[in-house]
Amino acid sequence: MTRRSGAKSIVATIVTWSVVLATVFPLLWMVITSIKPQQELFTIPPMFWPRSVTLEHYRELLENTPFLKYFGHSLVIASSTTALVLVLGVLGAYSLVRFSYPGRERLALLVLFTYLLPSVVLVLPLYLLMVKVGVANTLLSLVIAYTTFSLPYALWLLRAFMAGTPEDLEWAALVDGASRLGAFFDVVLPQILPGIISTAVFTFIVGWNEYFYALVLVNSDSARPLTTGVMNMLITSFNIEWSLLMAASVMMSLPVIVIFVFLQSHLTRGFAASGVKG
Amino acid sequence: MAGISIAKLCKAFGSVMAVKDLDLEIAEGEFVSLLGPSGCGKTTTLRMLAGLDFPTSGTISIADRVVNDLPPGKRDIAMVFQSYALYPHMTVAQNIAYPLRKRGVPRRERLVKVMDVVRLLQLETLVDRKPRHLSGGQQQRVALGRALVREPRVFLLDEPLSNLDAKLRAHMRAELIELHRRIGKTMVYVTHDQLEAMTMSDRIAVMQSGVLQQFGTPADVYERPANVFVADFIGTPSMTLFEGTLHRQADRLEARIGSLAISLPREHVAWTGGTDTLAIRLGVRAEDVFLGETGEPATVKLVEPTGHENIVLLTIHGMVVTARLAADARLRAGEAVRVGFRTSRLHIFDRDAGTRLNGDGPARVASFRSLQSIGQR
Numbered sequence: 171m172t173r174r175s176g177a178k179s180i181v182a183t184i185v186t187w188s189v190v191l192a193t194v195f196p197l198l199w200m201v202i203t204s205i206k207p208q209q210e211l212f213t214i215p216p217m218f219w220p221r222s223v224t225l226e227h228y229r230e231l232l233e234n235t236p237f238l239k240y241f242g243h244s245l246v247i248a249s250s251t252t253a254l255v256l257v258l259g260v261l262g263a264y265s266l267v268r269f270s271y272p273g274r275e276r277l278a279l280l281v282l283f284t285y286l287l288p289s290v291v292l293v294l295p296l297y298l299l300m301v302k303v304g305v306a307n308t309l310l311s312l313v314i315a316y317t318t319f320s321l322p323y324a325l326w327l328l329r330a331f332m333a334g335t336p337e338d339l340e341w342a343a344l345v346d347g348a349s350r351l352g353a354f355f356d357v358v359l360p361q362i363l364p365g366i367i368s369t370a371v372f373t374f375i376v377g378w379n380e381y382f383y384a385l386v387l388v389n390s391d392s393a394r395p396l397t398t399g400v401m402n403m404l405i406t407s408f409n410i411e412w413s414l415l416m417a418a419s420v421m422m423s424l425p426v427i428v429i430f431v432f433l434q435s436h437l438t439r440g441f442a443a444s445g446v447k448g
Numbered sequence: 449m450a451g452i453s454i455a456k457l458c459k460a461f462g463s464v465m466a467v468k469d470l471d472l473e474i475a476e477g478e479f480v481s482l483l484g485p486s487g488c489g490k491t492t493t494l495r496m497l498a499g500l501d502f503p504t505s506g507t508i509s510i511a512d513r514v515v516n517d518l519p520p521g522k523r524d525i526a527m528v529f530q531s532y533a534l535y536p537h538m539t540v541a542q543n544i545a546y547p548l549r550k551r552g553v554p555r556r557e558r559l560v561k562v563m564d565v566v567r568l569l570q571l572e573t574l575v576d577r578k579p580r581h582l583s584g585g586q587q588q589r590v591a592l593g594r595a596l597v598r599e600p601r602v603f604l605l606d607e608p609l610s611n612l613d614a615k616l617r618a619h620m621r622a623e624l625i626e627l628h629r630r631i632g633k634t635m636v637y638v639t640h641d642q643l644e645a646m647t648m649s650d651r652i653a654v655m656q657s658g659v660l661q662q663f664g665t666p667a668d669v670y671e672r673p674a675n676v677f678v679a680d681f682i683g684t685p686s687m688t689l690f691e692g693t694l695h696r697q698a699d700r701l702e703a704r705i706g707s708l709a710i711s712l713p714r715e716h717v718a719w720t721g722g723t724d725t726l727a728i729r730l731g732v733r734a735e736d737v738f739l740g741e742t743g744e745p746a747t748v749k750l751v752e753p754t755g756h757e758n759i760v761l762l763t764i765h766g767m768v769v770t771a772r773l774a775a776d777a778r779l780r781a782g783e784a785v786r787v788g789f790r791t792s793r794l795h796i797f798d799r800d801a802g803t804r805l806n807g808d809g810p811a812r813v814a815s816f817r818s819l820q821s822i823g824q825r
Contacts, residue, residue: 341500342533346594347521347550356546360537 197423204228204416211412227417236391237418240399244422247309247395248377251316255373256366258317259324264354266325267332268340278329281322292318293386300387307390315383320373327372331365332358371433375426396422451476451634452497452602457506459492459658466492468658470506474636474651476601479628481637481645484655485681490638493655494604497636498527511601521550526595527604530611532587534579534594541566541575544593551598565593585616592627603635609644621648642682646670654678671793676802679731679795685759687731688769691799696724703730703796708744708765710791717796718807728805731795734759737771743788748779762787 203211204227206220231237266278284292296315300306305314335358343353359366381397388394394402400418404411457470467489474480482490495501497508499520507514515523526547534543541562548558566572569589579587588608595603609617609624625648628635639645645652646666654661654669654677662674673679679687692705696719701712710730719726746764753775760771760779764787771787779785796805 336531336533338529338531338533339535341498341520342527342529342535342594343546343550344500344520345498345525345527346547346598349519349521352550357535360535 200416200419200423203412204420206413208413227413228421231414231417231421235403235414236399237396237403237421239391240394240396241421243309243393243399244378244395244397245425247312247316248374250309250313251320251377252370252373254313254317255320255324256370258321259328259369260359260362260366262321262325263328263332264358266329268337278325281325284319284322289319289382293383296383297387307388307393309393311387312377312380312384312393312395315387316373316377316380320376324369324373327369328362328365331362335361367433371429374429378422378426451478451511452636453507453509453512454493454497455507455509457493457496457508458504459489459496459501460504466658467496467503470658470660472653472660472663474634476511476634477632478650479635479637479648481639481649481652482655483639483642483645483652483681484661485640487657488655489658490640490653490655491606492658494527494606494636494638497602498525498604499523524601525604526598526600526602528588528591528595528606528608530607532579532591532608532611534587534590536579539576539578540571540582540590540593543579543590544597547594547598561597565597568596569593584612585620588612588620592624596627596631601634603633605635605637607639607641608637610639610641617644624648642684646682654681656681672804672806673731673795674804676729676731676797679797679804683733685734685770685772687733687795688737689797690730690732690767690769692728692730694726694728694796694805703728703794705730706765706767708767710789710794712791712794715807716791716794717805719805726805727799729797729799729802731797732769732789733793733795734770734772736790736793737762737769738788738790739771739773739777739785740788741786743786746785746787748781748783748785750781751779 202218202220205223205225207222207224207226210217210220266274293315296318297306300311300314305311339357339361340353343357344350348356379397380395381401384395384398388398391399396418400415400422404415404418452472452474454470454472454474457467458465459467470489470493472480482493484490492501496503497510499515499518503516508516510523510525520527535546538546544565545558545562548561553561566575569592571586571589571593574582574586574590579590582590588611591608605624609620612620621644628648637645637648649666651663651665652669653663656677662669662678664672664674669678669682673682673687676689680689690705692703694717695702695704696714699714701714701717701719703710703712717726744764746762746769749761749763749768752759752761755775757775758773758777758779760773760777762769762771762785769787773779797803798805
């Protein structure tokens, strides 16, 4: 290694670690705050490391607040949205790639159209629609809303994977005795599994973290997800329950972090595919 | 007949007719090649046989049963694709077992059959590998294995050797011939490579623009091409074709090609119609051109040595003819020679319709008589 390339590498390392620290610090602060005793939260000067560690905020959150109820709502919403988006996305992408019908390409472009409009433009008509259909203030309203903006991405991502699966494989399966649906399950689905996983992770994260639509479409505790629920119960005009808020944030982040850690490689492959293929 | 019967088969893609009025009778156990250039309709025909495309009209029967409306899996066929179409997520054994699994063959029986095929194709050491870890030749064998394991009545092969290098292709060609001899099943083989078709087939169906041009044995299509297209397409190097006229005289025929006149016996052409002159194309195979002491003066234009022979372009009366000469014929470009044609093997085609006019019926043994007739008027 030459002296110049060595210096370059050191500078690159410093810059990289600075960015990593700047990104990680709020998360670290969140975790540390959630295990600090209440009296240590507002000391001056602020203390980074707690003198003693406590889990009382977690206990308080789980025992005396509707946190678990909201958690359950979020789990149902994110999982249902993911399942719905996967079923519609896989079948839709298959149709876009394998069947030829008039306006196929236009349709594929049209589904992206919703991304061109700001959420605030879409949310009010969507709310009125939910009221008319009679599903306003329900978990279903959020599942439908999240599906509308997750599905276009899923369609395009899965379409790229589907297009990369040779049609000959399906023909071969048909000749080998499979039905069209059998060929789809036996041959096509295994080929697009990375796409399915990355779509699922993306959709679940969107459904888990979404705040704006949840705020507008749901104003009852019977269907409130974690994002708006936590805000509603811990942040008021007069007070912010910082320690509980941080404990709630940690627990909210855990499922997403776990999913991301285990399926990271599929997720990055999916993002790469959506950019390169299709 | 318990083979394949195709009657008046048509396939249209929009306004484009990919296959037109195709009639083929393939006997059980026969090896038939569908041969033609890209876009001639051979793969479309094969896909209709497989049930992957539906005919616009016409019927396809396999073993005396019309299969037009049957799905591919119920036609008692197996197909080897050009890309092999091996399932990438399955091992070699799973790939070969797949057709049996889809037919509900019990696990134990499946295992026995798969191992039989694995031994037949010498894949014993590869059964647990995924297709991406196999060479082209191995993949090709697995694809064959998947077709063989079900013991279907008919094998359909879509250019299965085209992705292999020349040496492996020759090897696999021999293996396929041996395999066909051993199992004796009907095979329909699509190729654009005339060498494959000529060496492997019992009969060849030559197609162009969706129309069957000729259906016959390799010897038939080579020695008695039905029309100009077949004459030009079959054979390497291609047949030399001259435009000219054919004149009926009292006891002979005379073909006039530019300033060249070739005398032919009356029975060389099955002459119908009232006129005494026909516009023709005259075809000469490269091996029917020879050098001699007598004959017409010609100039060597180009020599292409292939090792075991020389392909030589000769200019005769301002026209170029291709000759296949022995490797020891030491010729140089620009050299003056004398050239003769084997008249009994000259091919005469109607210039407008392109159809064969020779009155030879079955191929005659070449007489190889020297052509003093060249240049005679």
